[in-house]
Amino acid sequence: MAERRMFDEILHAFNRGEIDESEAGARILELFYKGQEHFMLDLEREKRLGFPEVVYAEGKTMADLLDIVARLLEAKGKVYIASLSSEAETRLEETFHSYGIRSGGRAMVIGSMSKHTEELGVVGVITAGTSDISFARECVLLLEELGARVVTSFDAGVAGIHRPVMSMQKMRDVNVLIVFAGMEGALPTVLASLTDIPVVAVPTPIGYGFGGQGEAALKTMLQSCSPGITVVNIGNSVGAAAAAIRILRAIRKG
Amino acid sequence: MAERRMFDEILHAFNRGEIDESEAGARILELFYKGQEHFMLDLEREKRLGFPEVVYAEGKTMADLLDIVARLLEAKGKVYIASLSSEAETRLEETFHSYGIRSGGRAMVIGSMSKHTEELGVVGVITAGTSDISFARECVLLLEELGARVVTSFDAGVAGIHRPVMSMQKMRDVNVLIVFAGMEGALPTVLASLTDIPVVAVPTPIGYGFGGQGEAALKTMLQSCSPGITVVNIGNSVGAAAAAIRILRAIRKG
Amino acid sequence: MAERRMFDEILHAFNRGEIDESEAGARILELFYKGQEHFMLDLEREKRLGFPEVVYAEGKTMADLLDIVARLLEAKGKVYIASLSSEAETRLEETFHSYGIRSGGRAMVIGSMSKHTEELGVVGVITAGTSDISFARECVLLLEELGARVVTSFDAGVAGIHRPVMSMQKMRDVNVLIVFAGMEGALPTVLASLTDIPVVAVPTPIGYGFGGQGEAALKTMLQSCSPGITVVNIGNSVGAAAAAIRILRAIRKG
Amino acid sequence: MAERRMFDEILHAFNRGEIDESEAGARILELFYKGQEHFMLDLEREKRLGFPEVVYAEGKTMADLLDIVARLLEAKGKVYIASLSSEAETRLEETFHSYGIRSGGRAMVIGSMSKHTEELGVVGVITAGTSDISFARECVLLLEELGARVVTSFDAGVAGIHRPVMSMQKMRDVNVLIVFAGMEGALPTVLASLTDIPVVAVPTPIGYGFGGQGEAALKTMLQSCSPGITVVNIGNSVGAAAAAIRILRAIRKG
Amino acid sequence: MAERRMFDEILHAFNRGEIDESEAGARILELFYKGQEHFMLDLEREKRLGFPEVVYAEGKTMADLLDIVARLLEAKGKVYIASLSSEAETRLEETFHSYGIRSGGRAMVIGSMSKHTEELGVVGVITAGTSDISFARECVLLLEELGARVVTSFDAGVAGIHRPVMSMQKMRDVNVLIVFAGMEGALPTVLASLTDIPVVAVPTPIGYGFGGQGEAALKTMLQSCSPGITVVNIGNSVGAAAAAIRILRAIRKG
């Protein structure tokens, strides 16, 4: 094996003081990755992180998007896409419908549904209002695709204080809670005061005027007086799903 | 009366087309206020608006502050002061203690307590946390001085969802609610969903990091999903008291 | 009654120390709301808060909007909708014109006009400019629908200082004032210095460049040197109407 | 039991239609909490949420702080305090040293160390720079006090790319990672690309000029291209510890 | 004259195409300023612009400040200084009192008062509140020093709408108006609607909470619905005085 010989040489050169430590490190890295350019595609990410690469459709031309999806389908058999416009959604459905497609909100999974021999865990997905539901659906799509079971409760906002309390009745056996809220974003704070399970808060870009577009909700969640809420960016359903998967995997590992 | 003659002359000139409409208006105003320079002091404001002028101590030198307070005491017998530093508070107490002094938070009233033959109405003052209490006390001081009765409930934040519900039990007969909250500022939203009385929300400069200093609380209150909350600026206890007095007076007028 | 037996059991368990206080509270809540899932619709909000649920059309698909409106019409006989695009407005009018429709600005009420045996009170609605009028009309629509009488004065901005003074002549018998202003937003400050009635200020998203879209107006209103102005979010006509209704109800209760 | 009789009466009144649903709910809540005013202190929070109430010293007078600490010590035997100034720290140490004190960063625990029969789980705490360490120490203090084992790696920032990789060697058996970074805040992104365990990112108020005080770090963490990072507010060590405890408890529950 | 010969050479080289146009320009500039390094001190600015260089004390060490003042006094006989701390003010007074000193707000002029054979013009200086007065005084100091007559009206804010109207009575013969306002900053808008003379608006860093430190006032002034207001930066008394001097000089030139 040529790599082994070259590694020996690098270490020798380092031991003889011909190259310094950082040079040696750089050369070993070079050696290791040499000739493995395809690795740039990061196809192993799902194995490494438990979460697949998600293609963000926004800001890509239709041609680029179709090309990337086709290449990934060939390489991995399944593609996850987010932030789809309705045109892009229609186009992808026309082009790839034979592969099998599941949709939710502005997200889509192309390829056959994975078989999961056992449930990865249970995630509760709660929204404050009806406008938050499309964001929640993206999250549900990804979670179910990756083997989690999902329990939902939509429109449970604090404008009627009984609603968050009632929504928690359905969440008795969930392992982690994902809470979507726009406007003033108070729901995660109230829910986190009622339970000790992990709470991932997702501000949604719902709301008008000052503090609109999810900014007030984000600040509310970061300033929450309930301990232990964590937050992802505005509208980041994908990130919330990934965070929940990390927790479910941690639970399974024990 | 000279003013009357001059007024006649102005109207004549206007009727003859010698001066135009806005010139006539300006001259009448001039006429009316002429020789009444002291009116600049706006001493009648309390009669006009139901709320006295409040001296903001911040940004004034100690000498200026003492001078203004002395002049107002002489003119009106009573002075309201806000945003006092502890040094200023001590100095005012030393200088004017013989006039009678009531304090609350960073506010102070110097002069003898007014006698109110009947109660102006009842104001509920609620805080989310203990750090909000000093702001609430400024409000209570002003409200009581102006003849309102105050019912308080401190530390009723949503981190324990039973606390706002319980605090409302004490508020059965209040006419208007003033709610102080810092951090994520969710309390007014929850309270306003439990009652139909007017709710004035006061963000307090409590909170750290991003959205701190009351900014998150202000945005939350402006974005509230509960209908009919109105808001004053961060830490504006004086404005909240004035708003409540306006409502109480409206109730008494019927 | 099964609920009663279960309640007894909960209290017994608590008294015997088998469950702690918060567990007991949670179970009673669960008991009470059990089997009452429809309550999630919050149909009683108008009775509870004196103000109906208002559907925000923005961010909803046409299909979702039509569906929600149809369901609410069936359940309650009347629906309030805000932030309508002109397409949505046209579509709703075509679909539901047989129910009776009133419009104002971007708001709409579908269903027959309520009969109010007596006037709830009088609200003054003033705008600074002509661009603010559509926001004011939303407010007027809601106020009249809920039984208030409205007195209006449009285009009363401070660029001609006689205009706010004159507009106040018409407001002699109003119980509460709602003031709409964009640009520099100075009108509520000037009006509040002329009257002691409650003043609700509504910044409108009128204005260009720096501080545009209502931001300067909002800040001006929060920083006002006139005591007792309260503020709602930019363009929040619905919130202003709800705040006024709260005050009118407080006046009627006495 | 008087409460039981009253509960029966409420349900009867509801069944007979004398009171509506929300009135019934409010009365039951009132009934339940009646005479239990001390519950306002929320002393059961640790049992309910797995995380104790933490007293924020900032913005409290020394007298108030000493008073609150003394009352909580009497009620619960242990007190957690955060955001201490060095004066407050000294004063608390002088006053309460006999109770046993542990410190870390600007946080302090007063009262005897709890005995934990078994380890709650393992938390990895990593900092990007040396200036972040005091924030990390607050976190470690709370985690260890609540029964978690902590593995630390300080000064592992991306300015030397080998440092984050090396720091992960020590984190092989941790259940959850808490990562502190100021300046450009890139460390959590790099670490999250190397592992599938939950990552809680804490921006610290380190950094100068534009985007300083932790703002750039917060934005970086929210925008991260690594999937599944969750974020707490700038400098919020307490919130990060609480989030980690929620995850550890979820793991133990299975 | 050497410069003339060198100039000829430059033009020759240009005509022969040896150097290009911009090279020629640069050389002529070099030639002209050569040996005139002291010109870097910009001592002629007052003659050129009608307004002297003003030393900003803030951010300079005491030693640097004393040194600069001494050098300028020697070169020009008079020095203008702004943004003085009270320590710096005291120190300058002790050091340079023999030169003659005039103060106003945080500004100071050292050196003997200039003799102006005729008045440069009349400037009206109006403030909204008492806290704005110290900023106005800096302006007055500079204006009078440069030969303008100043008419003042302090505390003329819109909270009493008669006050701005009355203040304008005193301004009948002024050439330009400088208006200082903090808080909501509405005064320049109202005054500009009453007069056609030039209005320079100066936001002051007065105000608390959201939009405080003069930000709301600045935005209000930039968004003003009165036509023709121009604005300088927050607290920029020096800039306002300079703008007024420019206008007065334009008037004198005709």
Next chain:
Amino acid sequence: MAERRMFDEILHAFNRGEIDESEAGARILELFYKGQEHFMLDLEREKRLGFPEVVYAEGKTMADLLDIVARLLEAKGKVYIASLSSEAETRLEETFHSYGIRSGGRAMVIGSMSKHTEELGVVGVITAGTSDISFARECVLLLEELGARVVTSFDAGVAGIHRPVMSMQKMRDVNVLIVFAGMEGALPTVLASLTDIPVVAVPTPIGYGFGGQGEAALKTMLQSCSPGITVVNIGNSVGAAAAAIRILRAIRKG
């Protein structure tokens, strides 16, 4: 004359102490404006302020815009309109072309050109880039309509330092300078260092990315190190023209 009798009565009532001072003031204002509702249209503004009312087309429906223009044309014979979309421009041209129309940038004047017996003064209008020119043209249109002569120099930005210097050669006899600049907005600073005439700076919404849309230019102009620049809002050509007219009128009055 009825008004006179009523005025006498008001003053009598005041003298007898039946009404207080502010009540008397309010009644006189009421008296004066009574029956003059049309005055609300503020038709005299041009006479009062030397600058006509300008209709902002943006945010108005086409129907409202046509209606307002028609009414103003009838009342005053001439209408000024700004912020026109190209559709609105076309529509107005079709509808009102018989009145005579002049256009510039997004502004338009409808009605016959006024005859000015003598020139009001000379205004220099300079732009930094070519993208600023449409803003400058709005300004030129208004200035010429109101009787000023305009000298222009377009594309004189500092990226070639000789360009601002050269542009000033053309400005020898102007009375006031209006300078438009987007991007980094440095041009007014450089020009103001070359001349002592009044300089009104107009930031334009030219520029991309951070500080784009004119924000960087606005800040640069407010922070300018050249003394005496005044600023109007981003893209506010109308305000700049109004400010220049105020100065020209001040020059003519002497």
Next chain:
Amino acid sequence: MAERRMFDEILHAFNRGEIDESEAGARILELFYKGQEHFMLDLEREKRLGFPEVVYAEGKTMADLLDIVARLLEAKGKVYIASLSSEAETRLEETFHSYGIRSGGRAMVIGSMSKHTEELGVVGVITAGTSDISFARECVLLLEELGARVVTSFDAGVAGIHRPVMSMQKMRDVNVLIVFAGMEGALPTVLASLTDIPVVAVPTPIGYGFGGQGEAALKTMLQSCSPGITVVNIGNSVGAAAAAIRILRAIRKG
């Protein structure tokens, strides 16, 4: 030569004290540029700065754009254009295809390709993600047009930490590095820690929600903990190319 005589006269007048120094300077400038109005076009910029003028298409009408391009083509034979819409791109291609056109991203060069006798130097262009590539292509187009050789590595973001390390293998002989990154913008920090060559960081407007549109990336780059990164504005490919050209020219000069 008339200019020479006039120059003599200016110097004489200065020497005799008839004019002051700044007047003399202004006159010489005037003299020099007199009759050279075309110089305003700044056609010599490329010679002076090593970088041509680039026409920004955004905000220009199609007619203006075509006109400017045609005039510059006539004057210089080649035109550089940036920020093209796809319509503008199509239109320019149709109109000027006979001149020869090269495109990249939203930039275009019209005119025949320059011949460079020797390579100006080597620039490495790296992007974090695929969405950044179109920005990179604009940069590549300009660099190659001006004689630089470009080495690219696209999609080398830190989400897979091996990717930036591998991308640097290709950059062994580059003279300067341009790094494009959106989202959290961490890539330049990591690359700068691996190399000592100059690094120009370009934030791209990629990213959603809070800190989106390149703002987080910009702040990250300015706060970078790796020493010596410099930054251009969001999406400023042209500026980055210009900065690289400045460095390459400095290298060639030695």
Next chain:
Amino acid sequence: MAERRMFDEILHAFNRGEIDESEAGARILELFYKGQEHFMLDLEREKRLGFPEVVYAEGKTMADLLDIVARLLEAKGKVYIASLSSEAETRLEETFHSYGIRSGGRAMVIGSMSKHTEELGVVGVITAGTSDISFARECVLLLEELGARVVTSFDAGVAGIHRPVMSMQKMRDVNVLIVFAGMEGALPTVLASLTDIPVVAVPTPIGYGFGGQGEAALKTMLQSCSPGITVVNIGNSVGAAAAAIRILRAIRKG
């Protein structure tokens, strides 16, 4: 050598498919750095990047600062420190004066001056105002310490347009320019239009009110209409020096 054997084993396991690619990479890194914990100190950074680690004193306790400095002095013989308070400066001087100390602004180098056999290159350092000089001095200190020659021109701001032109006369043979400016920050734009050498712009936190603390200057520099300016963060003298060193080294490499 044990490392070699272990490396063989890793590659074998990878070849046999027992571990995947990323696992193999992680283990090799682990192997390489194993037992080299001290490397965490990143002592080789200067060799790798051409720029030493600089200790930021701000936010560190005096004890921590003294400890770090002492350790680094022992390890490397020389320490670079920035953002020193005057107390810290005094204390370091007292403690380490025997090692040799050079200071500039708020920066300091402790240890004997390095001997540079040949000059690394020439850097021009220019400031707009006198308040920027202390920032420039930090930069000069670092540059000279690392072997560069520095040419300075202080107080060359655009308020006198001849000053930047004159300052460039001194910069004829510099390789790279560092320009410091606060306030409106226009100087780098003007200088970059006069030269083709690399320009690194440093905004300084000089300036008051809106856009103060260097924000306006930063935005101006990022929006500059002169091509090829690059920017570092506000007050980041260290970063500017590092960027210049990167360029000088690139020049020497050729």
